[in-house]
Amino acid sequence: MQAFRIHSGNELHGDVTISGAKNAALPILFATILAETPLQVSNVPRLNDINTTLKLLAELGANVDWSSDNNVSIDASAINNCLAPYELVKTMRASILVLGPLLARFGHAEVSLPGGCAIGARPVDLHIQGLKAMGADITVENGYIIARKEGRLQGARFFMDAVSVTGTENLMMAAALAEGTTVIENAAREPEIVDLANFLNLMGAKVSGAGTDTLTIEGVESLKGADYPVMPDRIETGTFLVAAAVTGGKVRCLNTDPSALEAVISKLQEAGANVSTGEDWIELEMTGRPNAVNIRTAPHPAFPTDMQAQFVTLNTIAEGTATTVETIFENRFMHVPELQRMGADINLEGNTAISVGVTGLTGAQVMATDLRASASLVIAGLVAEGETIVDRIYHIDRGYQHIEDKLQKLGADITRFDKPA
Numbered sequence: 001m002q003a004f005r006i007h008s009g010n011e012l013h014g015d016v017t018i019s020g021a022k023n024a025a026l027p028i029l030f031a032t033i034l035a036e037t038p039l040q041v042s043n044v045p046r047l048n049d050i051n052t053t054l055k056l057l058a059e060l061g062a063n064v065d066w067s068s069d070n071n072v073s074i075d076a077s078a079i080n081n082c083l084a085p086y087e088l089v090k091t092m093r094a095s096i097l098v099l100g101p102l103l104a105r106f107g108h109a110e111v112s113l114p115g116g117c118a119i120g121a122r123p124v125d126l127h128i129q130g131l132k133a134m135g136a137d138i139t140v141e142n143g144y145i146i147a148r149k150e151g152r153l154q155g156a157r158f159f160m161d162a163v164s165v166t167g168t169e170n171l172m173m174a175a176a177l178a179e180g181t182t183v184i185e186n187a188a189r190e191p192e193i194v195d196l197a198n199f200l201n202l203m204g205a206k207v208s209g210a211g212t213d214t215l216t217i218e219g220v221e222s223l224k225g226a227d228y229p230v231m232p233d234r235i236e237t238g239t240f241l242v243a244a245a246v247t248g249g250k251v252r253c254l255n256t257d258p259s260a261l262e263a264v265i266s267k268l269q270e271a272g273a274n275v276s277t278g279e280d281w282i283e284l285e286m287t288g289r290p291n292a293v294n295i296r297t298a299p300h301p302a303f304p305t306d307m308q309a310q311f312v313t314l315n316t317i318a319e320g321t322a323t324t325v326e327t328i329f330e331n332r333f334m335h336v337p338e339l340q341r342m343g344a345d346i347n348l349e350g351n352t353a354i355s356v357g358v359t360g361l362t363g364a365q366v367m368a369t370d371l372r373a374s375a376s377l378v379i380a381g382l383v384a385e386g387e388t389i390v391d392r393i394y395h396i397d398r399g400y401q402h403i404e405d406k407l408q409k410l411g412a413d414i415t416r417f418d419k420p421a
């Protein structure tokens, strides 16, 4: 199993190029199931989750070519199988995104239930309810969601009880090929939803309202291929900005989109960072210790849950006391006990972490438990005195393309190594 060895001491300085967004690339790649002609998706990050997605598409019968660095060519005209097996789905919850497109195009889908994960139960009831509202017949048998519809799905009005990102995406993709108009109320407003809607529209879909809480989708009979670049990763961007704020120094993130990071940038400024932005870059300069900042996660445009762990690390070494409230996932504080082992002063009370900033952390062997928890531990390792070993970094490889290479170029002392189990 691979691990990171990190030594503290260096401020981060320099430029880092941000990759395409995992959480936009995944739905976009699943949306290719809807297209009857070949297409190309560019700015696709080299990540384990993308590998899993492409394996799944190939398993369904699509022709997939990822020989060129960040460009993927897909021809979904050959899909001849509507089964997404447990072995692939269990490694990546976003696999549930095959459900809507398969059902809409082929009238049939069998998708393993993804099950819970480290950050929470993560049910998919809203995905199922929405597809049922469009006329699908859905049962759950032997751990599989079995969905059928004779003829096209029917446009429907659906109110989402909870704001769900992949739920909104699944229903938007299904509605794109439905007969009639679908209205999704209380839809997620994340920038990745807008990116998916733009891709669908380029394929010939009629989606409007993306980025607001009401999506209107006029179904069309077929969709064609289109070439599309995935938006930049706002969470990877935020992670590098927090790393620079914690270590001190000056880091410029290139090939990113500041408009997708307003809540994060505003918290970094509150923490004392000097942040400047251009059309496709963000620069952060930090001198001295950050101020502790209160965080409350909520659906976009509020503060993203995927940046919560990184800010807990910032609060750990900041000046003052802060509360971090996690309102999206019921178990997303797995990094806290690991940070405590490095000397953090954090009290957990239900969905709230109360951090009292300490003047220094000490290196330790810590375990990554999920994607963003891993990032928070890497950031902690960059400032902890001595050596930090972060175990189980396969979690971080799900969401960050070559994070150690990018950090090394900024001056960090971090190496990947094979650690005997």
Ligand SMILES: CC(=O)N[C@H]1[C@@H](OP(=O)(O)OP(=O)(O)OC[C@H]2O[C@@H](n3ccc(=O)[nH]c3=O)[C@H](O)[C@@H]2O)O[C@H](CO)[C@@H](O)[C@@H]1O
Binding pocket: 022, 023, 026, 093, 094, 120, 121, 122, 123, 124, 125, 126, 127, 162, 163, 164, 165, 166, 167, 305, 306, 328, 329, 330
């Ligand atoms: C691949 C991807 O884009 N992943 C992101 C997506 O995950 P994902 O789309 O899985 O997260 P959701 O937005 O669906 O989850 C939000 C909340 O809704 C609940 N819920 C969701 C669906 C459902 O059918 N029933 C239900 O109750 C969840 O348990 C959770 O409490 O959005 C999350 C919230 O911004 C991010 O942390 C993930 O990085």
Ligand SMILES: C=C(OP(=O)(O)O)C(=O)O
Binding pocket: 023, 093, 094, 306, 371, 372, 399
């Ligand atoms: C929780 C995340 O991803 P996923 O939904 O793929 O588990 C994440 O990107 O932080």
